[in-house]
Amino acid sequence: MPSDEITEAVAAIDERAGVTVLDDLYLDEERGRWVVKIRLRPDDLADHSEVPRETDWYLHLRDTFPAGSIGIYPADQDANTITATFAHQKLNVAGSEDTPWRKGDICVARYGHTLNQTGATGEPSTGTDRLCWHMDRALQWLRNAAQGELREPDEPFEIPAFNTADAQGPTLAFNESRESFDDWVDVYGQWGTVALYSVPTAEETYVTDVFTDDDGEVVYEPDWGGYIESEMDDAVCGAWALLDQVPIDPPWEAPETWRDLEDFFEETATDPYTLRANIKPVLEEESVKILLIGFPIPAQVGNEPELIYWQPSEIEEFKDPQDVGHRSTGQGQCRAARIVAGREQIRWLEANNWSHDQLIRRGHMDEWFLDRTIVLIGAGALGSMVAENLVRAGCQQLTIVDSDTYEIGNVSRHTLSLDDVGRNKATMLADRLQSVAPYVQAVDVDTAFPPSGEMPASISDAEVVIDCSASRVVRRALDRERWDHRVVFCSAAMGRRANRLFCFTAYSHTFPYTDYEEAFSLWRLQEQIEWDDETDAVPERIGCWHPASVIRTDRVMTWAGTVTRLLDNATGLTLGETDFTVLETSGDDEVPTVSEATPPFQDVTTWEAATSPVTVQVPEKCREAMFERCRQDHPCETGGILAGIDREDDPALLINAQEPPPDSIQEPTKFLRGTDKVEDWLRDARESLGIDYLGEWHYHPAAPPDISLDDRKAMNEIAADDGYDCPHPLLFIVGQDDTQEFAVNAYLFHRDNDYEQLYRMSDRPDDTGEAGTDGKTV
Structure with missing residues (x-):
């Protein structure tokens, strides 16, 4: 049931x-x-x-x-x-x-x-x-x-739904961006070949490599990261054809047969059947016969195209022209393709854009970092997690420097795995980073810093140097090196219990070791005092005296994420400027203390009924909006609608006190709230913000905020009107006391023509049967 x-x-x-x-x-x-x-x-x-x-x-x-x-x-x-x-x-x-x-x-x-x-x-x-x-x-x-209004200008563009339900072939990964779009703008209507390589994924996947036109000239070569370059296998030759428009028939349907494609080739130099005849000798002997149909797409509806999208299809087989009564000449091939393929269902395949700018759309670091060459010194627990954050946040070029070997004891707080035990940390971490995303180029320097001999170019060319070694030797060495260009430096280390993070950033030609020491010296003393008894250390393993710190991996992850956030802030440093940040969290047996954002609507006045559980919260901002309008329209009456949310068991919350609609009647002793655009505003508020009509407010200039018979009549009509969909509307009346200060009374109406007064919680009467200011027993 x-x-x-x-x-x-x-x-x-x-x-x-x-x-x-x-x-x-x-x-x-x-x-x-x-x-x-x-x-x-x-x-x-x-x-x-x-x-x-x-x-x-x-x-x-x-x-x-x-x-x-x-x-x-x-x-x-x-x-x-x-x-x-x-x-x-x-x-x-x-x-x-x-x-x-x-x-x-x-x-x-x-x-x-x-x-x-x-x-x-x-x-x-x-x-x-x-x-x-x-x-x-x-x-x-x-x-x-x-x-015909499902697609509005400036809304995100949506790729039409291609029917891939019966697809048996591989998924295709391409690499197209706004930059690569310029390589294609003069190639509309043309066709050519593309190198496709299988890469190891859970599902069969081919990536695009070099595109050439029908004369063999290179049109576009995507820039893949190290993983794709090293893992390319089982090359096949595919074909491509580029349309000048999205292949879509009204209302929003992708072509299903080759005959459906004809209209989209009309403005080009070829047609789909000539294309099939041309690509037959290219694809006929391939194990998988893939044709990419490309077209330009915009980011928003109605805007200019800025990206090439490739929709792959698989051709099951090419028929011999003689099988359908034609010679094996070029013209015969075209006529045979028209006869056979015209009624053939297109076997569309799944596709994904693996370009850098597409994969980082869900969140990335400051754009300044994305194309920078980055050196990370120290591939230990903190360094490995910082490196992982960097590449997942869009950084593409990293050099990892470390001479240590990855040991079994490292598995408790490191990104490497059992397969890497006994191997150099820098080498294995570089390999891992390249497998994280297809845009990453990571290289290793498997020696201590500074390397002996000439400095490798991958380090001397660095624009960002991050030290996660927690080593004074490394920091002194960085101080002795000088880069010809300006570099963002970051030295990050955890406290011995990992209850603190020390992060020093600088923008200079060399690491300012003296400034670092001045900032860190007292903290080093504090750490030494806290660590003196070594109660937080345990033997590395039974049978080994060597002490190891007890630091959980979740704490390391917290600080690694913080380092990348602080790096974002470093882009604001001027030449020679430094910044030193120390963050601290609670003990291991507690939930870490995290700074909290100020919750919204904390500056509220709470109103409640004397005899029922009705409660309403009015933010100061909402109350002040009413007062400001009263000042503006004085000495005339004024008012408007109240909108907010009814939170069932929690107090209702006013969000907005609207100004009077333009068609309202406002006089010193009369106010009639207009209706112009009110319905549209409420509909938009309901759809976009989830807030609804809750009632009305109005102003009695130079008079107490007492309810009148006209007020009661109007509110009873609203309560009974299904159009408002508000059987219990609120009424807030703003008046003035003897000192001319604003005073407010609040009322709640019911569909049965009854009503009750609301009181501020601090003003609620002791006797629940006490008469309100209007003389009505509530």
Whole structure:
């Protein structure tokens, strides 16, 4: 049986305008979903050949509802359904034989620009409200689809859904960026060959290497990191063709057959059948026959293209022209391809852009660091984790310097593994870093710093030098070296218990050892005093006297992440300037102390009813906004709507006290709040911020904030009006006391025409039956 929350939510949407529940709920045991068939009939639906006036859908709810995803799939066999694929919809192909729905789940709940909304969607969390919210947005999705308004200018561009469901071939990884786009702008309509190399991943993956045109001239060669360069294996030759537009048919469908591709080649120097004939001798003997169809894409809808996207396809086989009655000449090859391939389904493959700027979009260091040559001295616990953070945060060129061997005892707090035991730390860490991301070039210097003899170029060319060795010898050596260019220096070390991090940064031609010593000397003394009894040390292992510090890896990770953050700050240093930061945390038996951001809405005044548990919080900013408007409009009355959130068991929270709409009537003894743009503002606030209408406020100039009969009548009408969807609206009245200072009274109205006064918590009357300032017993 479905849960009560599911049955109540489905019953609620059946009462929703434009939504009809057609069948009973049933459990799809194979997919673990509760399913119900519904019909959507939005009002004001524009005429569209692909969007019927009413459409049937299958609603999918997880057993964990109201948690979990909600699916909305078009019916498969019904006449009233959508069979095309639109933007913000998964590929809308037929479903499985045992399901009555198609696969085109519509996307109504995404963060961002979907359905013309920006910012957080404000999706409710409770069952009935959440499902009704999804239905309202599904109806809006249909309206937008019929009007061709699912894709709005400046919203993020979305790649059309290519049908890769039947793909048996490899996944393709390409490397295209804004910089590489310039290599392709003069090549639209052309074709050529591309070297493809297999790289070791869990799934079969090929990466693109050198692209050449049909004359054998190099068009583009991607810049891969060390891992890709060293692991390239099983080379095959592929082919490419570059279109001058995204291959998409209205409403938002990628081509499925070769005949569908014809229109997109019309403006180019070739057509898909000539292309197949040309690439046949290139691909025919390859174990996997891959053709890349490229096209330019923008970052936002309506903007200029800035990136080449490659959509790979696999050609199963090339037919011999004689098999379809044509000679094996060039013309015969083209005619044979037209006959055979015209009706052939395109076997699209999965693809991903592995370029540096795409892979770091989820978070990266200050851009200044991304292209810098970085030297890290000390590949121990802290150094290995700092290095890992650097490459995952987008840094591409690292040199690791360390002469130590990775030992079994290091596994407790290091990024290397058992495979690396007995090998040089710098060498193995460089190998690991290159395997982290395809853009990383890491080299090792497997000697102590400074190296004997001439300084390696990878060190002398460094623009950033990070010392994680905790060694005075290293710091003195850095002081003796001089770089011809300016360098960002960072020396980071943990305290002996790892309860402190010491991070010294400088911008200079050489490491300022004297400044470091001056800043660190007293801290060194403190550390020595705390470490004197060595109670925090244990033998490295039983049978060995050598002491080892007890430091957990989670503490090292905390400080490693902090070092990279402090490095970001170092970009603000001027030449010769230094910075010394000491951070401290609590003992090992406590949760580490972390500085906290000031929570929002802490400066609130709390109002509550005398006889009921009603509580409302008003931030100082919201209260001051009302007072400022009163000052501005004095001596006329003024006011506006109140918006915020009703937090069920927690106090309601006012977020916004709106100014009077422009069509409001404002006189010294009269105020009538207008309606111009109020509905639009509330809808936008609800969709983007998740806040709702909570009531009204207005001002009685030079008079007490007492409620009038007109106030009561207006608020009772609002409470009874379903359009406001607020059966218990608030009213805040601002008046003036004998000293002309602002005074406020607050009231809560009910749909039964009753109301009660709210009091500040500090002013609440002792007798709960005491009369309010208006004489009404609350």
